[in-house]
Amino acid sequence: MTRVRLSVAERRGEMLRAAVEQIEMRGVAAVRVSDVASALGVSNALVLYHFSTKEKLVAAAFAHAAEDDLAHLRKLLGRRTTAVRRLRAAVRWYAPTGRAKGWRLWIEGWAMALREPALREVTRDLDRRWKAALTEVIAQGVAAGEFRCPDPAASALRLTALLDGLAVQLTSYDGAVSRARARAWADEALARELGLDRRALTAPAR
Numbered sequence: 001m002t003r004v005r006l007s008v009a010e011r012r013g014e015m016l017r018a019a020v021e022q023i024e025m026r027g028v029a030a031v032r033v034s035d036v037a038s039a040l041g042v043s044n045a046l047v048l049y050h051f052s053t054k055e056k057l058v059a060a061a062f063a064h065a066a067e068d069d070l071a072h073l074r075k076l077l078g079r080r081t082t083a084v085r086r087l088r089a090a091v092r093w094y095a096p097t098g099r100a101k102g103w104r105l106w107i108e109g110w111a112m113a114l115r116e117p118a119l120r121e122v123t124r125d126l127d128r129r130w131k132a133a134l135t136e137v138i139a140q141g142v143a144a145g146e147f148r149c150p151d152p153a154a155s156a157l158r159l160t161a162l163l164d165g166l167a168v169q170l171t172s173y174d175g176a177v178s179r180a181r182a183r184a185w186a187d188e189a190l191a192r193e194l195g196l197d198r199r200a201l202t203a204p205a206r
Contacts, residue, residue, distance in 0.1 A: 012050050012060075014040060019061035020105065028058060028108045059118040062109050066126040069102070073133055083141030087190060088201045090134065091159065095186040096167035096179075103167045131156045138194070147194040155193040162189050 015036060022035045033054050037044045051057035076089045096103050106123075113120040131153070138152035149155050163186060169176040191198040 008050075013064075015047055015050060015057070016061050016064040019057055020065050023058065023061060023108060024102075024105050028112045031058070033057065055116060055118065058112070059116065059122055062105075062119055062122045065102070065105060066122060070126070070129055070133075073130065077133055077137050083137050083144060083146050084194065084196070084201060086137055087134070087141070087194070088187070090137075091163070091186050091190050092183070094130075094160075094163050095183055096163065096170045103171045107168060107171055127160070131160055134159065141194070147196050149194055159186075159189055159193060162186065 018036045018039045019031070022031045022039060025031075026035065031054075033044050033047050036057065037047045047057065051060060072093070073090060076093060077086050079086055079089070109119060109123050113123045134156035135152045138149050138155055141147050142149050142152065166177065166182045166185065170179065170182055187198055187201055191201055
């Protein structure tokens with residue numbers, strides 16, 4: 001079958017999506033350039049032409065996944081509703097389910113980031129931008145008088161730290177905690193950081 005000729009940007013995007021899928025399937029340490037090439041029906045040389053090394057391909061794949069996650073976060077936080085409802089939607093989406101491949105990808109990334117400077121920059125940037133986005137919406141809620149929070153940045157840090165830790169428990173240790181309990185804890189943590197009763201998280205918008 002004749003392959004459609006793609007632009008350089010389209011080809012790179014195709015390779016990055018394939019690399020993310022292969023990393024989710026095999027893990028960072030086990031994935032090879034040939035796995036990505038085989039998945040796309042192209043040569044190893046073509047993949048290396050675009051990324052030169054496996055390490056650069058992996059770092060670019062994580063950056064691609066990070067931008068997808070951040071785009072979805074911006075969509076959730078940009079809704080025309082209260083800050084409380086936007087924050088709950090973001091926390092509910094971020095919270096681990098125990099089956100999401102995305103969390104396996106990021107746990108792999110955190111582990112590899114200890115040894116790979118390029119990947120460490122990607123994961124650090126994603127973490128910083130997540131916290132900044134949550135901090136901004138918490139501050140908006142405070143300014144609108146929806147709730148009180150003396151330190152939005154600290155609240156964002158505590159929330160993401162809890163969710164990251166729950167992700168490790170749910171993804172790595174089967175049965176350590178149920179999905180329902182993890183979701184309840186996430187809601188309780190959000191309500192506590194905003195100084196609200198948990199029931200306020202689901203109250204109709206006024």
